[in-house]
Amino acid sequence: MLITKKHDITIKEISKLSGASTSTVSRVLNESGYVSTEKRQAIEKVIRETNYRPSMIARSLHSKQTKTLAVVLPDVSNPYFIGLIEEIEHVSEGYGYTLILINTMSTGADKMNAVDDPEVKALHTIQEKHVDGAVIIGGEIDHVNVDSQYLKTLNELNKQIPVVIIAQKVENCDCIFVQRHINTGMRLIVQHILSLGYRKIGFLGGKPGVRVTEQRLAEFEKLVKMYTDYDDKSVLLNDYYLKDGYQGIEKLLNQTDLNAVVAINDRVALGAVRRLHEMGMNVPKDIVIGSADQFPDSDYYIPSITTINQHNNSLGKIAVEQLIRSFNGQPFLTAESEFPDLVIRESCGEKKYSNVLKK
Amino acid sequence: MLITKKHDITIKEISKLSGASTSTVSRVLNESGYVSTEKRQAIEKVIRETNYRPSMIARSLHSKQTKTLAVVLPDVSNPYFIGLIEEIEHVSEGYGYTLILINTMSTGADKMNAVDDPEVKALHTIQEKHVDGAVIIGGEIDHVNVDSQYLKTLNELNKQIPVVIIAQKVENCDCIFVQRHINTGMRLIVQHILSLGYRKIGFLGGKPGVRVTEQRLAEFEKLVKMYTDYDDKSVLLNDYYLKDGYQGIEKLLNQTDLNAVVAINDRVALGAVRRLHEMGMNVPKDIVIGSADQFPDSDYYIPSITTINQHNNSLGKIAVEQLIRSFNGQPFLTAESEFPDLVIRESCGEKKYSNVLKK
DNA sequence: CTTAAATATGGTACCGTTCCCACATTTTAT
DNA sequence: ATAAAATGTGGGAACGGTACCATATTTAAG
Known part of the structure; x- marks a missing residue:
């Protein structure tokens, strides 16, 4: 491996060119200790002309900090x-x-x-x-x-x-x-969907075995069990990506009847929305999709995604x-992190709150 | 600034603990030179037990490579x-x-x-x-x-x-x-839109003064001038983001009449599509939107964006x-880079090629 | 059995900085 | 005038490695 050795300027060169010792050069570099104005200026001139910058490598070796x-x-x-x-x-x-x-x-x-x-x-x-x-x-x-x-x-x-x-x-x-406040965010979105009157709610996306997913799912199940007849076929875990929403939603709807779905994040939600669109279903008219984790851009989707800003x-x-x-x-x-906020947009329809939280 | 000095293990410690010289330790680290099996094993044992890893800092200082x-x-x-x-x-x-x-x-x-x-x-x-x-x-x-x-x-x-x-x-x-092949990509999308029969084509997004934008715009103008009655009000430069498509499309349509728009990239296109949707216009039925630069996810948008894969x-x-x-x-x-490809999706409508390229 | 080559090991200079220390010179205080 | 303090400067060890060199021991070759 042939390395084209490009000669680096070192403090020694600066020392030589300016007629000062490396100690003195070091002093002007670090603005520490005593240096006469003459020497300082001479050294600064040489530094400027040579484009010298002290090596962080050498500095780190001594200071034991790499910044x-x-x-x-x-x-x-x-x-x-x-x-x-x-x-x-x-x-x-x-x-x-x-x-x-x-x-x-x-x-x-x-x-x-x-x-x-x-x-x-x-x-x-x-x-x-x-x-x-x-x-x-x-x-x-x-x-x-x-x-x-x-x-x-x-x-x-x-x-x-x-x-x-x-x-x-x-x-x-x-x-x-x-x-993050994992549970809080999930609670907010599920409560929102419940408050809109939906009682057949599914859960889509997230990788099984991943702590965040499992915790969110637990929170989801807890809430849904409180207010609806919970059906364990209403949950489908796969992963966090667009395709997981896209493929997952169809599978989920095949295994049970739902009128609302909470996606693990906005991309999964988008994937689901897109597939539903292709299947001739409108979100939020025919089915409502909420998300538990806001990603950038989802306010521009059609429909925009109602979601949770996890900050x-x-x-x-x-x-x-x-x-x-x-x-x-x-x-x-x-x-x-900061406390999560519910971000109401289009994918869950209008906020009504006409329905009180009860089964 | 109080630094909690956490003592790093050095080659000297390994040397001491294993009863070998630093030279020998260095040799086993780099698998170079002669080392007896006994010493090697002793050293490796110490290294394992101490979790020692040679400092890249020190190595770099000598080798003049930081990897x-x-x-x-x-x-x-x-x-x-x-x-x-x-x-x-x-x-x-x-x-x-x-x-x-x-x-x-x-x-x-x-x-x-x-x-x-x-x-x-x-x-x-x-x-x-x-x-x-x-x-x-x-x-x-x-x-x-x-x-x-x-x-x-x-x-x-x-x-x-x-x-x-x-x-x-x-x-x-x-x-x-x-x-990148800036011009080729732009040519492909403009030709595609022309081939679909559209003759009132606008250009949206990109920052004025930026080389890529100026080159793409030049290519756009060249082509559009060849096949249509070019109107310089059909161009609006602002920036590369969603909001630029969102705000820009309305401005653009206010200043001239268009039935097709080339956006600088998929995000600008999405922004435009979203705004048009809000204005009650359907893409691609009422107006067609193409993009000159593919971004991830745009195949999931509704409508999906016809664009250029710039690789x-x-x-x-x-x-x-x-x-x-x-x-x-x-x-x-x-x-x-690799040669750009036209990616035909929904935002420009069906590919027809019934219209030959002519004014 | 002698000599050369191969194997094995440690000593030490060096990489580019910083910083402590020693020493020299100037300024200030008494 | 003289001690003490402040200012200015350079020498050299250290940081944690590598690699060249010298030397010692073993093995192979003639």
Whole structure:
């Protein structure tokens, strides 16, 4: 492997060119200690002319800080994560940190041998690169398996580098958790649909075995059982994507009769709406679709999706701030995002509230 | 700033604990040179027990390689970039490189003083962090201003670190360019709409002053002038987002009479479709909307968007591979993405081709 | 049995910074 | 005038690795 060695300018060159010692150059770089105005100006001139910038590598080796954070996530193309990344990047930047992005593309619960597990690999990268802290978004931690190699590696890593995880809290994990009000959001959307008078409500999407999905489903079942004759055929879990809504809705309607469906998120909802449209059914006239998790753009769909704003982005801010707190030795609490809001749009029809909540 | 010093394990500790010299430990880490089986096993045991991983920082200082690439982009939340990032991440990972993500959030042509320019700042970060190479996606380079501070800094950086830019080629820039077939895509969609018989065609979206937009508009005008009575009121430039389609379509229809519109991308198209829907117009019955740039999900919209697959993701792969080639001292060419394809869906109505292309 | 080659191991300079320390010079206080 | 404090400057160790070199031991070859 032939490397075209491009000569980097170092502090020594600056020292030589300006006739000062490296110590003095270092002093002007860091604006610390005493430097005479003459020397300072001479050095600054050389720095400007040579386009010199001190190597963060060398600095890091000494300071043991890289001014870098890592973000690990299972799938960049998932819009749920985009807002999060954006927020994390923004807040990190504000604190002077650069971001390393690791996309594990882990498909979920399907486990492979620990050595090749991309999520374990991500943890190793974090350790090797000596980032100052890491934010892990969902992924393996969201699945039921809890005494895995992954969790061990994670706890081990957390001893060296502070790790904040954006996911529902897991007992055996020592990292800081930042989580959403899963139940509240689900409650809001189900109550809304109930209040509109619908009593044959289905649940569509989400991956079985994933904590968030299971919790939301539990909340859904709890509520639906209170107010309707619950039928376990009214639930279909598959995944979080458009196609899961698209294929799922047909399957769901084949196995039971429904006049309302709660989708796990707006994309699943869109997929369902699209399929229903193709089947000649109108949303919300023939069937009503609500979603439990707002994604960008869904206010532009036809019909626009009635959904829950989970304020996901606020999680990003909280996560980074927890990390910064941890750098400063400040304590932190298990944090939750802002309280979810019901966002009423078209896919559930007009808000009527004429029906009181009762069976 | 109180840092909780978490003691990192170093090669010296491993050396001490295993009773071997650091040289020997280094040899087993790199699987180079001679090491007896006994010592190797002893060392490996210690490494395993201590969870030791060599510091990339220290390694980089010596090797002058960080095994890291930087990606700079103007807006992570723009879905156009997402696929690109995903691809860049994937290919980089395959070559053993980690990604640094820099989101400049530069709003476009509006320039600020060079010092605070986030894009210039991004270049500085790249230099400081000593990444092995950088991929810059659009941003400032896409605008007309060409003898800017930014361009100078960019060329200067490119002398030290290879930079690949995903954008239309700019003369005064020495970096490697990877670009799309801008004109071909526009030609395909306009020809398609013409072939369906429409002769009152508008152009919607895209930021004025941005190279891609100007080139596409030029191509659009060329074609439309050939086959129709061109009216310069049929063009409205604003930006690339949903709201630009949403607000723009109404404005456009107020200033001239149209039966077809080419949107700069699928989001602008969706915005337009949504607004038309609210205005009581049906797409494609009352007016036809085509798009020049495919974004994810637009096949699920109602109506689904007839558009151009620019194979944007292939740009990511090409970009990283150019970088790798450059590391190896291999030559490279100004590269272009795969050839664009017309994707016929619903928003332009059925494909008829009954109308021959003629005025 | 001698010598060369292969194997095995540790010492040390170096990568680009920072920072402590020593020393020199100037300024201020007494 | 003299001590003390403030200012200015450079030398060199350290950060955690790598790799070249020297040296020691074993194995193979003649």
